Amino acid sequence: MITVALTKGRLFKDFLKYMNENDLNNYIRALDGETRSLYTIVDNVKFIFAKGPDVPTYVESGVADLGIVGSDIITEDTFNILNVSQLPFGDCHFSVAALPDQEEFRVIATKYTNIAHEYFKNKRQDVSLIHLNGSVELAPLLGLSDGIVDIVQTGGTLRDNGLVEHEKIMDIHARLIANKRTFYTKEDEIYDFIKEIGVIE
Numbered sequence: 001m002i003t004v005a006l007t008k009g010r011l012f013k014d015f016l017k018y019m020n021e022n023d024l025n026n027y028i029r030a031l032d033g034e035t036r037s038l039y040t041i042v043d044n045v046k047f048i049f050a051k052g053p054d055v056p057t058y059v060e061s062g063v064a065d066l067g068i069v070g071s072d073i074i075t076e077d078t079f080n081i082l083n084v085s086q087l088p089f090g091d092c093h094f095s096v097a098a099l100p101d102q103e104e105f106r107v108i109a110t111k112y113t114n115i116a117h118e119y120f121k122n123k124r125q126d127v128s129l130i131h132l133n134g135s136v137e138l139a140p141l142l143g144l145s146d147g148i149v150d151i152v153q154t155g156g157t158l159r160d161n162g163l164v165e166h167e168k169i170m171d172i173h174a175r176l177i178a179n180k181r182t183f184y185t186k187e188d189e190i191y192d193f194i195k196e197i198g199v200i201e
């Protein structure tokens with residue numbers, strides 16, 4: 001038995017869409033249902049449903065062998081895991097966004113302070129960061145910050161709040177991650193799963 005950690009929100013919906021497009025019906029039947037259960041078993045794969053930032057924690061500890069997680073999460077925080085491969089879903093990007101006429105960025109609000117810190121440090125720009133937990137678009141609208149560093153997917157949230165992208169920071173994709181030990185001790189089962197979901201030929 002191998003354990004695969006999935007996130008419950010958007011990324012899970014993208015994974016289901018990917019499975020539908022690739023006729024992975026066995027998994028879809030087990031995963032695509034209305035239930036509050038936090039795990040399900042299909043053949044010899046146990047899927048657990050966690051919050052995105054907790055997926056690498058489960059994988060690092062070895063209670064999960066594999067995980068599907070946004071690259072944003074494993075870029076923002078450091079985990080002792082194997083970063084196996086990029087997956088063909090979950091695409092979005094990080095940007096600096098603000099009101100259209102904003103010229104200077106001295107104060108930035110973000111959920112992703114490490115990514116923002118690294119970005120402005122590399123640009124040799126002295127910026128103060130304010131950590132927020134969500135709805136960060138409010139910060140420049142209320143004058144809490146000059147701009148934000150945040151995830152942009154459709155651009156709808158920025159548009160609906162009168163904000164625009166000023167600088168693109170990096171692309172984001174879903175990634176397959178693995179525990180450093182069990183990737184080798186459970187090699188055959190992991191290989192079968194990865195092959196089945198079409199991540200390798």
Ligand SMILES: Nc1ncnc2c1ncn2[C@@H]1O[C@H](COP(=O)(O)OP(=O)(O)OP(=O)(O)O)[C@@H](O)[C@H]1O
Nearest residue numbers: 007008009010011012052070071072090092151153
């Ligand atoms: N518009 C978006 N906003 C945030 N994350 C996105 C977006 N589009 C794709 N993603 C990716 O999806 C991941 C977040 O999905 P996830 O399923 O973990 O949580 P969620 O949809 O934010 O739900 P929850 O509210 O339960 O945290 C991010 O880590 C990122 O890689």
Ligand SMILES: O=P(O)(O)OC[C@H]1O[C@H](OP(=O)(O)OP(=O)(O)O)[C@H](O)[C@@H]1O
Nearest residue numbers: 134135136150151152153154155156157
């Ligand atoms: O470009 P879009 O498709 O509009 O997506 C981007 C928005 O989605 C995310 O927020 P989320 O919905 O996770 O809520 P949050 O603000 O509480 O983090 C992100 O932080 C942006 O606000």
